Amino acid sequence: MPDIDALKAEAKRILDEGVVEMVIGFRAGDTPLHPQPAFFKTAEEVDALVYDPLCQNNLAAYLTRFPKTQKIGMLVRGCENRSVNALVFEGRHPREALYLIGVPCEGIIDWRRIVENTGEEVISVVEQSGGAILVESKAGSFTFEKSALLHESCSRCIHPNPLSADVVIGEARPEGDPALARKEVVDFAALPMEERNAWFRQEAERCIRCYACREACPMCYCEECFVDHISPRWTESGATPAGMQGWHIVRAFHQTGRCTSCGACERACPMDIKMTYLTEKLNEDMRQKYSFEAGMDAVTPPPFSTITLDDKSRFVI
Amino acid sequence: MTETPRIVLFQCQWCLFSPADQDWVDHQLPKNILLVKVPCTGRINPLYILNAVQGGADGVMVSGCLPEQCHFKTGNIGARRQLEAFADYLHHIGYERDRVRFLWLDLQDRGIIQKELAAFEAQIEPLGPAKNLAAREFETAGGANA
Numbered sequence: 001m002p003d004i005d006a007l008k009a010e011a012k013r014i015l016d017e018g019v020v021e022m023v024i025g026f027r028a029g030d031t032p033l034h035p036q037p038a039f040f041k042t043a044e045e046v047d048a049l050v051y052d053p054l055c056q057n058n059l060a061a062y063l064t065r066f067p068k069t070q071k072i073g074m075l076v077r078g079c080e081n082r083s084v085n086a087l088v089f090e091g092r093h094p095r096e097a098l099y100l101i102g103v104p105c106e107g108i109i110d111w112r113r114i115v116e117n118t119g120e121e122v123i124s125v126v127e128q129s130g131g132a133i134l135v136e137s138k139a140g141s142f143t144f145e146k147s148a149l150l151h152e153s154c155s156r157c158i159h160p161n162p163l164s165a166d167v168v169i170g171e172a173r174p175e176g177d178p179a180l181a182r183k184e185v186v187d188f189a190a191l192p193m194e195e196r197n198a199w200f201r202q203e204a205e206r207c208i209r210c211y212a213c214r215e216a217c218p219m220c221y222c223e224e225c226f227v228d229h230i231s232p233r234w235t236e237s238g239a240t241p242a243g244m245q246g247w248h249i250v251r252a253f254h255q256t257g258r259c260t261s262c263g264a265c266e267r268a269c270p271m272d273i274k275m276t277y278l279t280e281k282l283n284e285d286m287r288q289k290y291s292f293e294a295g296m297d298a299v300t301p302p303p304f305s306t307i308t309l310d311d312k313s314r315f316v317i
Numbered sequence: 318m319t320e321t322p323r324i325v326l327f328q329c330q331w332c333l334f335s336p337a338d339q340d341w342v343d344h345q346l347p348k349n350i351l352l353v354k355v356p357c358t359g360r361i362n363p364l365y366i367l368n369a370v371q372g373g374a375d376g377v378m379v380s381g382c383l384p385e386q387c388h389f390k391t392g393n394i395g396a397r398r399q400l401e402a403f404a405d406y407l408h409h410i411g412y413e414r415d416r417v418r419f420l421w422l423d424l425q426d427r428g429i430i431q432k433e434l435a436a437f438e439a440q441i442e443p444l445g446p447a448k449n450l451a452a453r454e455f456e457t458a459g460g461a462n463a
Contacts, residue, residue, distance in 0.1 A: 189409060197411025197449040226364065234364045236371050242452030249367060249410065256402055281409045285402055304402075307394040309384055 001127060002103045002170030004051055010101055010167060011073065012043040020073035020099050024062055026055045032125045033111040037062060051075065053109040053127060053146070058264035060084045060218035064092045071097045077105035079262035081162040082295025083218040086258050089298050092221065102165025104173045107146070107154035108263075109133065112272065114149060118142050153263025153276055156181045163296065181261070185280040203273050204248040205241045213251065213275060216268035219258045226250060252278035257286045257302030260295045321349045322375035322441045326434070327361055329381040330354050331388040332422045338430055350434065357381070359392025363403040370412055373451040376441040380420040380430065393421070411449035416441055 011023045027038035027048045035055045039062075040046045059074055060083035066072060072093070076084060081100060088095045114122065114135055121138035128134055131146040147155070158176040162168055188196065214220045227237045227247050236246040252259075252275065259279045266275050286292045289311070290303040326346075333339045346352055351374075355361055358381030369377050379400060387393045397419070404417040418437050422429055 193411055193413065193449075196409065200410040234362070235367055236452055240452070242371050245450065245452070246367060246371060249406075250364060253363060253403060253406060256406075278406075278410070282402065282406060285405055289402075303398055307391055307398065309394060311394075311397060 001106065002051065004049070006169050007051055007075070007101065007103070008046050008049050010169060011040065011046045011049060011075075014073050014099055014101075015040065015043045015046065020071040022066075022070065023049075023073035023075070023101075024059050025049045025075040026051060026057075031122060033114065033122050051103065052125070053106065053133075054111060054125060056108050056111070056151070056264070056267045058083060058216065058218050058262045060087060061216055061220075061264065063087055063098075063218065064221040066093075068093055069097065071099070073099040073101060075103060076100045076162050076165055077103050078157065078160040078162055079105070079260045080218075081165055082159065082260040083262065085164060085295040085298040086260065086302075087218060087221075089301070090258075095298060100162065100165040100167075102162030102168035104162070104168065104170045105154075105157070105160040106173065107150040107157065107160070108267070109146070109149045110151040110267070114144070117144075151263055151267060152184075153261055153266065156184065157261070159296075164298070181280075182284060185277060185284050188277050189281070199277075200248075201241070201245065203275075204245045206271050206273055207244045207248065208271055209239060209244070209247065210270060212268040212270060213265035216264040217255070218260075218262075218264070219255055220251075226254075248275070248278065251275075252282065255279050256282040257290075257292060257304050258294050259283055321347075322438055322444075322446075323373065324350045324376045324378060324434070324437065324441075325353060325369040325372075325374045326350050327353050327355055327358070327365065327377070327379045328430075329358050329388075329393075329422075330356055332380070332382040332386075332424055333430065335427045338427060342430060357387065357389050357392035358396040358400075359387075359389065361396055361400065363399055366400065366403060366407075366417070370407065370447070370450050371452040373447070373453055375444070375447045376416045376418065376437060378418045378420060378434065378437055380422055380433070383421045383423055386424060407450070412447060413444055415444065416447060 014020050015023060023040045025038055025040060026035040028050050029036040033054055035050050035052065037057050037059060058080055060080045081102060087093060118135050118137040119139045122135060124136040126134045133144045133146050133149060135142045158178055158181050160173040226234045235250060236242040261280065261283060263276055286303055292303050294302065328342060333342060342352060358379060361379060366377055381393045384394055404414060408414040420433055
């Protein structure tokens with residue numbers, strides 16, 4: 001865990017010195033399980049800053065909601081930093097108007113896994129040194145291993161460290177294992193076609209179309225989404241099985257070469273629908289074909305925004 | 318349901334050099350093939366492919382100009398990256414990879430489109446009808462083919 005006092009001190013410093021006009025971070029939410037994104041405009045407000053493993057939003061999603069001229073400070077973990085890089089490449093905010101306070105990430109806890117065991121009425125969640133999570137709820141007190149509670153995207157994270165932060169607070173973490181990150185999608189691809197399709201349909205058709213995944217994703221910033229477009233209607237978009245499938249197919253495909261595998265879409269989903277088996281497949285494709293990983297820097301163009309004559313492909317000549 | 322596979326053909330309007338080929342594509346396409354003429358393969362949004370797939374197509378063929386012979390210089394190269402990734406992605410969730418075929422036509426090669434369509438039909442015939450992602454009935458008439 002990074003030193004919360006050091007985080008606050010840095011946030012206060014940049015606000016006081018006028019480096020930024022606003023710092024995006026987290027504050028305590030209604031329950032201990034849900035810290036909320038917060039926007040601090042003065043040094044006094046920063047006292048409310050919290051940072052713990054339950055901070056599950058990808059803060060980069062808020063970057064595109066402010067004018068490009070506004071100087072923004074932001075708490076970034078590994079995935080958020082890469083999302084910021086990708087957004088900077090896409091011209092959504094100039095890097096000069098950003099001040100990134102980097103935090104090497106130890107992974108985000110899936111609050112659902114806590115609630116499964118302790119019931120909804122959680123009073124406090126405390127992380128102890130050594131990786132134990134102490135949860136106090138009305139049903140009693142519980143101790144969990146942190147590794148057992150980690151969100152799936154976080155347990156297979158490759159780059160937990162911020163790559164281009166202006167200042168890093170906390171000790172750097174070891175890089176993750178790419179083979180582990182690949183495992184989910186490789187296992188899924190090894191299933192027979194019918195099983196894959198059945199799984200996809202089952203997941204997609206549970207969707208209630210609240211678009212929480214779209215709101216949570218830093219890369220989904222279009223003014224008008226293809227799915228909201230009525231005329232011309234780009235694809236099946238009604239509240240039918242085909243519409244649900246279409247939405248899931250295209251939402252993920254629009255992240256090709258831009259997704260940083262933060263898993264914010266899955267964490268935001270109220271129906272607990274799995275989505276990363278789609279985006280991870282596309283990420284894996286980009287890794288294999290173009291050796292590209294999204295957001296590793298802010299200058300390399302993603303595969304779909306550049307072209308070359310020497311791609312290996314299955315186009316027939 | 319017909320026995321022959323239903324195919325959607327996305328055809329670049331610049332690469333059918335001979336008038337005979339053009340005429341065949343415009344007027345004599347078999348009924349199981351739905352023609353969508355596009356100004357360049359680079360104009361094909363992957364959503365068009367998805368629409369065809371959800372519309373009940375058993376196969377999708379995209380045919381455009383050779384690399385470096387694109388009427389708009391690089392449209393087909395840009396299309397290649399997107400469409401290929403999209404086809405692999407569809408394979409991931411249940412639409413066989415063999416059902417999507419990309420073709421680069423040589424401007425000089427006459428009659429090639431008929432041969433390629435026949436070969437494609439033979440390729441997808443053993444796979445049977447595509448049911449996994451289909452949502453609508455296949456439209457046999459409409460658009461330029463009507």
